[in-house]
Amino acid sequence: MSDTSLAILTENLTRRFGRLRALDGVNAHVPKGAIYGLMGPNGAGKTTFVRVLLNLINPTSGGAVVLGHDVTKEPVEVRRRVGHVAALQPLWDWMTVRDFAEFMRGCYPKWNPEAVSTVLDRIGIDQAATLGVLSRGQRAIVSIAVAVGHEPDLLILDEALTGLDPIARREVLRNVIDAMQAEGRTVLITGQDIADMERICDHVGFLVKGRLVLEATLDDLKSRVKRIRVEHPGESEVQVPVGAFQVERRLRETVFTVENYTPDLLVSLDGPGRRAVATDLSLEDIFIDLAQAHMTADTAGAGGKLLPNGRSA
């Protein structure tokens, strides 16, 4: 279970809390150098996933390898090379920004104070200020600044954008982009704001009820998943291709989503008195369609069809 092109690899990763399967056989592949967006509704298992990677909790079964290290066997190695920013991280209000950075510095064998200052200085955070007087957005930036201090190869941002105002969100996004400047650095970001994720991510994974129902590059996903509308004024009903979902039969018009679009599909659907049109979907549309398809098809075993970058489901 080692692949040097991957920053994160999980195999059948499962974590139960009592009867709840917070993670249910997750096979995730995060390539080195990627900005990977892990999305999913509340309670889908995103934070549990991150906590297993950092060895804050153990998996019930299955395993995870981060930067070539097994998370349960070599947790110290993993943490040395990973920077972590949690949602609304509790910071010690009475500490100054400078003291906080110094404190964190003590936790790592190597430290680059310039990497920290660069992040703080750009938005003019006074290092002599106490953490308690900072805004939520500023605190998020302080967390990121400190998380890159030990120059991690992997930066994990868990819900770091959640609850921030638009200006603070832009600042966080900017910092993620800057964080990529280190050659080969990987970013895993979890959250729900799909439009923000779409800006910066090149890979996406989608968790629903503890299962990774989708993993793909953003480009691939957008070119493969399309909404098709067939106008058929002459006929009352047309045949829908195998595997189509979110099928909507309207009066003389049929609409559905496909996950393996090719231009040939339109040609095969065209006919006398019949016309097929393909519409591009935004990432948000894709996720809503897929989530609904998976929620309803859950028991039918249709889950996990559109899967890992051409890897078999």
Added chain:
Amino acid sequence: MLVYYNNSTKAMFDSINPKSALPIYRQITDQIRWRVAAGVFAPGDKLPSVRELAAQLLVNPNTVAKVYRDLERDGLLETRRGDGTYISSEAVALAESERTRIIEEQLRSIARDVRAFGLPGQAAMDLFRRILSDESAQRKDRR
């Protein structure tokens, strides 16, 4: 009226719309292609670095790098080692074919609609001719 003057190409990019169904890669590519076709970007203009443009548009640097790579392959851009990315010297010649390509793309989509609605080809051509002459008449009026 507040007018901003900015002569760097970095200022010439419009913000992208992450909610659009058009992929971000396409949005950035189209912006450059369109400006070359319109002559707004001229040979020798220096483009912002991948990092600069990614930070400005708030998009993944890999996406910007791919845009530059693909446009370089198409001859629109050229990279001078250790110096940066420029609009290529062939861009003037390419602008002509870019204009044709953009119009062709739009006409193809119209042609599909013409067929779907069963409009005779001749009627569509007449319509297009009439619109073209209307447009040029309006331009003359304005002058």
